[in-house]
Amino acid sequence: MRRLNPSLVAGAVIVGIIVVMALVSFVWTPYDATFVDPSIRLAKPSWEHWFGTDKFGRDVLSQIMVGSRTTLFVGVVAVGVAAVIGVPLGILSAMVRRWPSEFIMRANDLLLAFPALLLAIMFGAVFGASTLTAMIAIGIASVPSFARVIRSGALQVMRTEYVLAARAAGRQPWPIAVRHVLPNVTSLITVQASVSFAIAVLAEAALSFLGFGTPPPTPSWGRMLQESQEFLFSAPRLAIFPGVAIAIAVLGFNLLGDGLRDRFDPKLEDRR
Amino acid sequence: MSDVLSVRGLNVTVRDKTLVSDVDLTVGPGERVGLIGESGSGKSLTALSILGLLPEDVVASGSVRLTGVDHELIGADERRMSRVRGRELAMVFQEPMTALNPTMRIGDQVAEAMLIHRTRSGRGAARAAAVELLERVQLPVDVMRAYPHQLSGGQRQRIVLALALANDPALLICDEPTTALDVTVQALVLDLIVKGVVARSSALLFITHDLAVVATVCERVLVMYGGRVVESGPVAEVFTNPRHRYTQGLLAASDLETADRRLPTIPGNVPPAGQFPTGCVFRTRCHHATETCTTTPPWSGPPTQGYACHHPAGVAHAAGRSDGDAHG
Amino acid sequence: MVLRLIERTGVLLVSLAVSSVLVFAFMAVLPGDPARVALGVNASDQAVAELRRQFGLDRPLTTQYVDWLGGLLHGDLGTSYVSKAEIGPQVFDRLQVTLWLVVAGMIIALLVAVPAGTVMAARHRKVSGLALSTVSQLGVAVPAFLAGILLIMVFAVKLGWLPANGWTPPAQDPAMFLKQLILPALALGLVQGAVLTRYVRSAVLDVLREDYLRTARAKGLRPFPALWRHGLRNAAVPVVTVLGLQLATLLIGAVVVERVFVIPGLGSLLLDGVSNRDLLLVQDVVMVLVIAVLLVNFLVDLLYVALDPRLRVGSR
Numbered sequence: 001m002r003r004l005n006p007s008l009v010a011g012a013v014i015v016g017i018i019v020v021m022a023l024v025s026f027v028w029t030p031y032d033a034t035f036v037d038p039s040i041r042l043a044k045p046s047w048e049h050w051f052g053t054d055k056f057g058r059d060v061l062s063q064i065m066v067g068s069r070t071t072l073f074v075g076v077v078a079v080g081v082a083a084v085i086g087v088p089l090g091i092l093s094a095m096v097r098r099w100p101s102e103f104i105m106r107a108n109d110l111l112l113a114f115p116a117l118l119l120a121i122m123f124g125a126v127f128g129a130s131t132l133t134a135m136i137a138i139g140i141a142s143v144p145s146f147a148r149v150i151r152s153g154a155l156q157v158m159r160t161e162y163v164l165a166a167r168a169a170g171r172q173p174w175p176i177a178v179r180h181v182l183p184n185v186t187s188l189i190t191v192q193a194s195v196s197f198a199i200a201v202l203a204e205a206a207l208s209f210l211g212f213g214t215p216p217p218t219p220s221w222g223r224m225l226q227e228s229q230e231f232l233f234s235a236p237r238l239a240i241f242p243g244v245a246i247a248i249a250v251l252g253f254n255l256l257g258d259g260l261r262d263r264f265d266p267k268l269e270d271r272r
Numbered sequence: 273m274s275d276v277l278s279v280r281g282l283n284v285t286v287r288d289k290t291l292v293s294d295v296d297l298t299v300g301p302g303e304r305v306g307l308i309g310e311s312g313s314g315k316s317l318t319a320l321s322i323l324g325l326l327p328e329d330v331v332a333s334g335s336v337r338l339t340g341v342d343h344e345l346i347g348a349d350e351r352r353m354s355r356v357r358g359r360e361l362a363m364v365f366q367e368p369m370t371a372l373n374p375t376m377r378i379g380d381q382v383a384e385a386m387l388i389h390r391t392r393s394g395r396g397a398a399r400a401a402a403v404e405l406l407e408r409v410q411l412p413v414d415v416m417r418a419y420p421h422q423l424s425g426g427q428r429q430r431i432v433l434a435l436a437l438a439n440d441p442a443l444l445i446c447d448e449p450t451t452a453l454d455v456t457v458q459a460l461v462l463d464l465i466v467k468g469v470v471a472r473s474s475a476l477l478f479i480t481h482d483l484a485v486v487a488t489v490c491e492r493v494l495v496m497y498g499g500r501v502v503e504s505g506p507v508a509e510v511f512t513n514p515r516h517r518y519t520q521g522l523l524a525a526s527d528l529e530t531a532d533r534r535l536p537t538i539p540g541n542v543p544p545a546g547q548f549p550t551g552c553v554f555r556t557r558c559h560h561a562t563e564t565c566t567t568t569p570p571w572s573g574p575p576t577q578g579y580a581c582h583h584p585a586g587v588a589h590a591a592g593r594s595d596g597d598a599h600g
Numbered sequence: 601m602v603l604r605l606i607e608r609t610g611v612l613l614v615s616l617a618v619s620s621v622l623v624f625a626f627m628a629v630l631p632g633d634p635a636r637v638a639l640g641v642n643a644s645d646q647a648v649a650e651l652r653r654q655f656g657l658d659r660p661l662t663t664q665y666v667d668w669l670g671g672l673l674h675g676d677l678g679t680s681y682v683s684k685a686e687i688g689p690q691v692f693d694r695l696q697v698t699l700w701l702v703v704a705g706m707i708i709a710l711l712v713a714v715p716a717g718t719v720m721a722a723r724h725r726k727v728s729g730l731a732l733s734t735v736s737q738l739g740v741a742v743p744a745f746l747a748g749i750l751l752i753m754v755f756a757v758k759l760g761w762l763p764a765n766g767w768t769p770p771a772q773d774p775a776m777f778l779k780q781l782i783l784p785a786l787a788l789g790l791v792q793g794a795v796l797t798r799y800v801r802s803a804v805l806d807v808l809r810e811d812y813l814r815t816a817r818a819k820g821l822r823p824f825p826a827l828w829r830h831g832l833r834n835a836a837v838p839v840v841t842v843l844g845l846q847l848a849t850l851l852i853g854a855v856v857v858e859r860v861f862v863i864p865g866l867g868s869l870l871l872d873g874v875s876n877r878d879l880l881l882v883q884d885v886v887m888v889l890v891i892a893v894l895l896v897n898f899l900v901d902l903l904y905v906a907l908d909p910r911l912r913v914g915s916r
Contacts, residue, residue, distance in 0.1 A: 110615050112845065113893040117852040118886065125874040125882050126629060202743050206856050209745050210871060225746065229860070232764075236753050243746045251741035325817055328725070350822055358820030365818075370811035374910055375833045384829075388820045419909045435819065 008259025011194075014252025022068040031059035033066040034217040042235055051241050055227065060238070063219040064245050070220045071201055071249055074135050074213075078200040079193050081139025086146025087189060091181055093147070094154035105151070108144045116141035116203040124212040131214045138203045142196045149192045153185040187264040194257030198250045205246045221246050274339060276301050276442050276475040277322070282334035282346075284317045284326070284499075289546025291330070292317050292499040296575055297477075299443060301339075304469065304476040306490035306507065308483065308522070312542045314499040315479045319445050321346065322477075323363055324353040339442050359389045362436035364465075366448040368429035372420040378431055379416030382406065385438040405434040408471075409464050426457035430464060437468045444469055445477045450485065462489055483526045487511060492576065495519050498543065498553030505577035513586050515579040517558045552582065604905065604912075612898045619890045620672070624665050627883045672887065682878040690869060690881075691888055697767065698865035701788065701857065702850050704781055708789025709796050709846070716793075717800025718827070721808060724801070733801075739794025744853045748787035748860040755783060765862040784861040788853055792846055799842045803835040810834070837908050844900035848893040 030050070037057035045052045051060035093104040114122075120137035127133050157163060163180050207213035208222025216223070221242040228238035277299040284292035292314040299305045309315040321332040324345060336345040340360050343352060357363075365371055372381060382402040383395070392398040403413050409430040420428055429449060436444060446465060450458040466489055469476045478489055486493050487507060494504040495516065503516040514520040521538040540557040543549070549556050551566040558565070560583040569580045652658050656667065671678055677687040716732060723729035742750075756764035762783055763776075770777040807813060808831070816826040855867030862868075866885060873881035905911045 106611065106615075109897075110618060113615070113619060113848065113890050113897070115848050115852045115893075117855060118889060121855075121870065121874060122623075122626060122882075122886060125877075125879075126626065198741075205743055206745060210856060210859060212874075225749065229749065232749065232753055233757055236757070239746075239749050239753065243742075243749065246743060246746060247738070247741045250743070251737060254737060254740060323818065325814065354817075354820045354822045356820075357818055363818045365811065365814065367811055371815045373812040373816070373830045373834070375908060376830070385819045421910045432815065 005259055005262050007255045008263055011252050011254070011256030011259050014248060015256055018068050018249055018252065019072065021065050022072050025062075025065040025069055029059075029062040029065050031062045033058060033062040033219050035059075042231070042238075045237070052235075052237060054224070054238055055231065060224075060241055063224060064221070064241060067219040067221045067224065067242070067245070068249075070131065070208075070214050070218060071204060071246075074131060074138065074204040075197045075200040075253075077135040078138040078142060078203075079196050081136060082142035082146050082196055083189060083193060085140070086143040087150050087185075089143070090147040090150030091154045091185070094151050094158055094181075095176075104147075108147050111141070111144045114141060116199065117206055120203065120207050120212055121210075124207075129207075129212040129215060131218075134204055134207050134213045138200050141203075142199065145196060146189075146192055149188055150185055153188040154181050157181045157184045187260075191257055191261045191264065194253050194260055198253035198257065201246065201249050201253065275299060276303070276339045277477065278335075278337045279318075279322065280335040282318060282321060282332060282336065284314065284321055284330060284332045286330045286546070290499065290548075291545050292321070292332075295334075295496075295499075295501050296571075297494060297501065298576060299475045299477055301442075301475060302470075302473045303492060304466070304478065304490045306486035306493040307477060307479045307496060308481065308486055308493060309479075309496035310481050310542055312498075312545050313496040314545075315496050316447055318496070319363065319447050319477070319479055322445065323357060323361065324348065355389070358385055358436075358441075359391075359439050360442045361445070362439070362441040362443070363445045363447065364429070364432050364436050364449045367452055368425045368432060369452070371432050372428055374420050376419075377416070378406075378418050378420065378423075379403075382416075382431065382435045382438065385435040389439055391439045401438070402434075405438055406431070408468070409434045410460075424457075426453050426461060429453060429457075429461055433461070433464060433468060437472065437474070440472045441474055443475045443477065445479070447479045448481070451480070451482070458485075465489070483511070483522065495522070498548035499545075500553050500580065502554065502581065503579040505573075509577070515584040515586060516554070516581045517560055517583070517585065518554045519579075520585050521557075552580075554581075558583075605902070608898060608901050612894060615894050616891060619894065620669055620887060621665070623883060623887050623890065624668060627879055628661055628664075668883075672884075677884045678880050680878050680881050682876050682881070687881055687884050691866070691884060694864060694866045694869045695888065697863060698851070698854050698858070698867060700770075700781065701784055701854050701863065701865060702847070704785035705788030705792060705850055705854070706843075706847065708785055709793040709850075712790065712793030713796035713800050717797045718804050720797065720801040721804035722823075722827075724805060736794045736797045739791060740798070742791060742794075743856075744787050744791045745856045745860050747791050748784060748857050751783045751787055752860070765860075767861075767863045780861075780863075784857050784863060787857050787860070788850060792850055792853070795849075796839070796842065796846060800835070800839055803838045804831065806838075807831040807835045833907060837904065840900055840903055840907065844897045847896045847900075851889060851892060 035058060037053075039057065040049075040053050041055055041057040043049055043053040043057075049059050049061065051064065053059055054063070089104060089108070093101045093108075096104075116138045119141045120134050123133040123137040157180060163176060166176050166180065204213055204220075205222035205225070208220040209226045211223075211226070213222055214220040224242035225239060225246070228235075228242070231238050275298045277297070279295060279297040282292060282295040282297075283290065295314075295318055297305075297307075297318070307315050307318065317326070317330070320326050322336050322338075322345065326332060332346050334346055338345060338356065338360055341356055345353070345356070348356075372378070379399060379402055382405060383398040386392045386398040386401055387395065392401050399416075403416060406413065406415055411427060411430055411434075415423070415427070415431070423431070433449070444465075449465065450461050453461060462485065465476070465478075468474075476490075478486065480486060490507055492505065493507050493510050494501050495510070495518065496502065497518045503510060503514065503519045510519060511523060514523055518538070521536075524536040525538065538557055543556070550568075552558075552561070552569050555561040555565040562583065564582045567582075569582045571580050572578050572584070649658075656664060659667075668678070675688060677691055679685070680687050716736065720729050720732045720736070724733075752764045755762045763780055764783075766780050768776040768780060804827070808827070810831075813826055813830055816830045817823070821829065854865060855870060857863070858865040858867040859871065866889065870882060870885045870889075872878075873885060
């Protein structure tokens with residue numbers, strides 16, 4: 001049986017590489033990513049600097065490595081926030097009666113009108129731009145997707161016979177939720193987490209590009225892209241490296257999400 | 273009179289598994305022929321092969337000829353087949369609830385059948401004809417403007433029947449048309465099918481697992497098991513004097529008159545598709561199987577009436593029909 | 601059906617109201633004093649107080665809210681604390697620019713996604729289908745601003761065919777307007793197109809499996825005409841649902857693309873407002889964006905009902 005489909009493998013490999021890169025960057029990078037050396041600014045790739053240097057003379061490869069930390073960090077926290085709020089919300093809305101459930105869902109839909117970027121800009125305006133505000137904003141913006149997906153999964157579980165039996169036997173709702181619903185939606189959570197991670201990476205990159213994300217001097221792929229804009233004529237490579245990094249990261253998480261989805265629901269195999 | 277449908281040596285395979293082997297089948301003009309078999313016998317695949325609508329990876333070989341069509345149907349290209357389907361050859365499938373386009377009005381869907389093949393002079397004529405077709409299946413004219421979700425299963429199946437018969441096909445194939453319907457509606461739909469084909473002098477190939485339906489609707493019957501035709505003949509003959517052991521088992525299992533005994537069953541299970549035994553396909557479940565049965569039994573009798581069995585019932589036995597074969 | 605329309609309109613109105621409260625409350629939380637920010641740190645307390653009175657900042661929050669909301673409903677967006685200019689006309693001008701961009705982007709996205717998705721579905725087990733699938737995965741992974749930068753690199757820098765940035769109103773110089781519109785619209789549209797393609801593919805695949813398509817073939821329709829006549833309308837339903845969500849993403853994506861291509865749209869107005877701490881401006885622009893998103897979703901809902909007769913209550 002095709003349990004290990006190409007998407008899953010490719011996604012896992014890519015994500016794995018990024019994680020390893022981030023971990024390694026804590027211990028070693030070719031150079032200090034924040035070290036400024038105007039004498040070697042805008043250097044072309046060479047044996048000393050594999051990816052060259054940027055306009056301040058900082059080593060690009062080191063920046064990419066350290067930047068992966070930011071990317072992963074933001075992703076983890078954002079997805080964490082989204083899951084911690086969205087999963088209980090989804091389960092709750094599946095378990096309560098009509099009116100409260102409808103209300104939760106409408107509120108959820110309303111949140112959809114505030115995409116991640118908009119929320120982050122608003123947060124940034126009010127609280128000042130930083131990694132923290134970015135993470136929280138992206139997390140909140142990702143709550144609706146989690147809530148929706150978990151809700152429909154929970155509804156399905158609620159309809160199964162053993163849950164109906166438990167309810168008929170008079171069991172209280174919360175133990176049912178924890179013992180029956182939660183384990184069955186973990187696969188949904190994993191898939192959604194992967195997809196939301198990809199979105200978070202994109203959002204963080206966009207925010208850093210706009211100047212609302214991680215402030216300097218901490219390296220960030222999005223900001224690297226923004227800094228590269230003035231050199232599109234002379235040194236396009238400065239845009240390519242962070243750009244490719246962002247694209248590969250997003251691709252990796254998307255593939256992982258698709259692969260996980262296929263793994264957990266083989267019926268949908270053909271729909272990838 | 274030449275046959276309306278003539279199938280010779282039909283084989284259907286998927287990758288390396290054989291699902292249907294060596295099927296010969298004919299339907300004469302105006303004849304109503306039944307094709308009986310359980311799930312996995314290959315009867316639906318046979319029908320789909322005739323129509324050229326087999327799923328991907330599933331390949332048919334052999335010969336299928338239809339009256340009025342000058343080319344071989346097996347392997348014919350889409351262009352040619354689409355001219356045949358819905359015109360000389362029509363089909364009614366099993367599941368009425370999903371057979372119609374949910375976003376299109378009934379009237380448009382029925383009229384389309386005629387507009388595709390330009391069998392009426394224009395849109396107006398097609399719509400008028402659609403009204404008449406619906407009338408013939410006892411549906412009122414306001415159904416024309418309705419959408420499928422507003423109608424019941426029985427009504428939808430009647431509509432499917434109406435559009436299948438729209439262009440007076442030479443052959444109508446029905447694949448379990450009433451199985452998904454309520455019992456009360458079944459009789460109506462069956463009646464309409466028979467009336468429909470008789471009125472047009474069309475031939476009918478009726479596929480089902482229900483012996484009672486075959487007995488009411490058909491004149492001739494073929495029995496399929498394991499992808500092969502194991503017996504065929506006039507309904508009355510096959511149902512009273514079955515020759516093949518499988519047919520015998522089937523009839524005994526449907527015999528509801530023996531209230532005192534347990535319902536007889538055929539031991540074992542139908543093997544999964546493509547994993548039929550070599551030689552006689554039924555030998556793994558047959559009490560009369562012997563060494564000879566490892567070779568494929570030849571067809572005894574003329575093509576339209578006969579059986580493929582090394583140890584048939586009612587032949588070469590001293591005292592009439594052997595019994596005690598259907599074990600409870 | 602009418603009931604549904606009323607219900608949907610009700611939801612829209614409530615959503616608008618609640619959003620306005622949320623946006624206002626959020627902005628009101630801001631630490632610091634807009635008047636002081638406007639006048640500078642060295643301003644006297646008296647001047648600050650005077651300005652506060654002028655802007656109506658000394659009134660209770662609820663009054664301010666009602667005033668603001670009332671103004672919005674009349675199209676009066678107030679006067680900026682910072683620039684002293686009327687906000688309404690600025691927003692109106694910039695909105696048009698952003699709309700051009702978003703509409704062009706959406707058209708490109710549809711032009712890409714519908715054929716690509718359909719082909720991918722029709723050939724989903726063949727090599728060409730898988731190849732297209734891979735390409736669309738890549739498309740999804742590239743953020744719009746990256747696409748913009750890449751497009752500039754290729755078409756403006758290397759080939760010099762199109763300008764790298766800037767904006768001319770269509771009335772002024774149609775040719776230049778179009779030339780400047782192409783790259784940013786492509787940046788937005790191609791990326792969104794990649795995302796949309798996967799939904800189209802999924803929708804078409806679902807339709808291909810449906811029994812009514814088999815009925816259509818049995819009637820004598822060839823595969824493509826069958827898909828076109830019977831599949832399209834059914835496949836459109838899930839795709840249209842996504843379109844609504846996509847528009848929200850497009851609007852926001854436009855914000856970033858406007859930065860890349862230096863286009864004076866709503867996005868850059870918003871960003872400028874944030875840098876200048878021009879709070880009323882930010883509040884107004886955010887509200888306008890939210891209104892746009894909610895309106896679009898409302899319209900999509902109506903379209904939904906028009907497409908799928910099963911959603912029309914009150915039939916037999």
